Amino acid sequence: MDNGVFGYHPVPKPEHKRGKRKRGQETAITAKVDKEVYRRAGEAGYTVCEHCGCSVPRFRFERCHMLNASQYGTGRAPWNIVILCGPRNDNGSCHHWADETTEGRDWKARKQAELYLYYTAGEGRQYWQ
Template sequence: MVSFGFHPVGKPKHKRGNRTQAQETAITAKVDKEVYRRASEAGYTCCERCGCSVPTYRFERCHMLNASQRGTGRAPWNIVVLCAPSNVEGTCHYWADKTTEGHDWKAAKQAELYIYYTTGEGKRFWK
């Protein structure tokens, strides 16, 4: 007959293999600093869509590829500064997230920013 005695085992000490979705989509401090530098090239922060410097509510960072679709927060070409909030109709963030032409604008702007950071003038700011 087999004896099943008490044989305690310690808890494993290994770390998680992959980043969670929240960790992947969170905007890093380095990206945040670069995005606000890009939005403040005129000397003050402006909306990257309409160009206003005094928003009705506030400025927010917007993922070009939505965080729900695992759009990274670790690349400055995936984040822009827009008039906010995204749940109030008439703001740039609402327009970008909720309209078809806004989705098209986000895709075009992301492509423009990718070129800016990989081969253009932004290459000296982002390594």
């Protein structure tokens, strides 16, 4: 039996790598950034929320993207990640406030600009190359 034009014609899988990283790879927080963010949040000797300054959250501390991961906010730069009180889905937490309110989103933009200057022109340069 002849398979003809529309028959089974297997083709080998290409050997080349993907040209662009997937979103999850781009937005994942790297170990180096994680270590630096916790160092920055723990400058007082213990970890504190970078918004309210509390050292004992109701539930836990969480890492928050300043530019949301859904908007391709990178996890490879410490000026895009802060430590906030969590969890994100709890109405009273700083993480929820920062992600879900207009005031919180404005704070995130200001804080990201402040952190960018800290790491590029300020004393944070000694911690991040």
